[in-house]
Amino acid sequence: MKKSILFTLSFMGISFFLTGLQSSLYFSPLALPAFWFIILTFYSFKKSLFFSILMNVPHALVIISFSLLPLPRLLILMNLMSLFFYFTRERFHTSNWHISMASSCGILFFLSMDWLLDSALYEFSYPSLFSWVGMALSTLLFSIPLVFILDKIDQKIEYERIDTLENLRI
Numbered sequence: 001m002k003k004s005i006l007f008t009l010s011f012m013g014i015s016f017f018l019t020g021l022q023s024s025l026y027f028s029p030l031a032l033p034a035f036w037f038i039i040l041t042f043y044s045f046k047k048s049l050f051f052s053i054l055m056n057v058p059h060a061l062v063i064i065s066f067s068l069l070p071l072p073r074l075l076i077l078m079n080l081m082s083l084f085f086y087f088t089r090e091r092f093h094t095s096n097w098h099i100s101m102a103s104s105c106g107i108l109f110f111l112s113m114d115w116l117l118d119s120a121l122y123e124f125s126y127p128s129l130f131s132w133v134g135m136a137l138s139t140l141l142f143s144i145p146l147v148f149i150l151d152k153i154d155q156k157i158e159y160e161r162i163d164t165l166e167n168l169r170i
Contacts, residue, residue, distance in 0.1 A: 031138045
């Protein structure tokens with residue numbers, strides 16, 4: 001319990017910092033990576049399904065302060081992505097490289113699902129495919145080092161000292 005609270009607080013702090021950085025660079029001429037999506041992908045692949053679904057609520061509350069996306073839609077899309085990543089993890093062997101690739105491909109799926117919901121609920125608009133592809137490529141570029149950093153942080157939090165003499169039955 002203590003480790004899951006520490007994990008949640010540390011990753012929400014990282015998510016808040018990186019989402020603030022992403023929103024401050026909004027008027028940059030280059031495509032911006034979806035830092036928050038990299039963190040969503042990481043804990044969806046590394047943690048249990050129950051923890052991932054529960055983690056989506058505080059993560060969505062962090063993101064919503066920097067976004068125009070409605071909270072219910074954001075939570076539904078985040079939960080769908082967590083389910084997809086969880087079932088992918090259960091079916092295939094995944095490493096940090098696969099998590100980086102999944103964050104890049106997953107943001108394309110997330111943006112297309114948001115566009116489909118927006119077009120179905122309000123009025124049809126043409127998607128900006130070039131900005132989506134640029135966002136996916138920049139997310140891939142930044143996710144490679146960020147996933148390895150998040151993995152190191154997760155290993156530090158999950159570290160348990162095992163007493164060898166206690167576990168040996170001689």
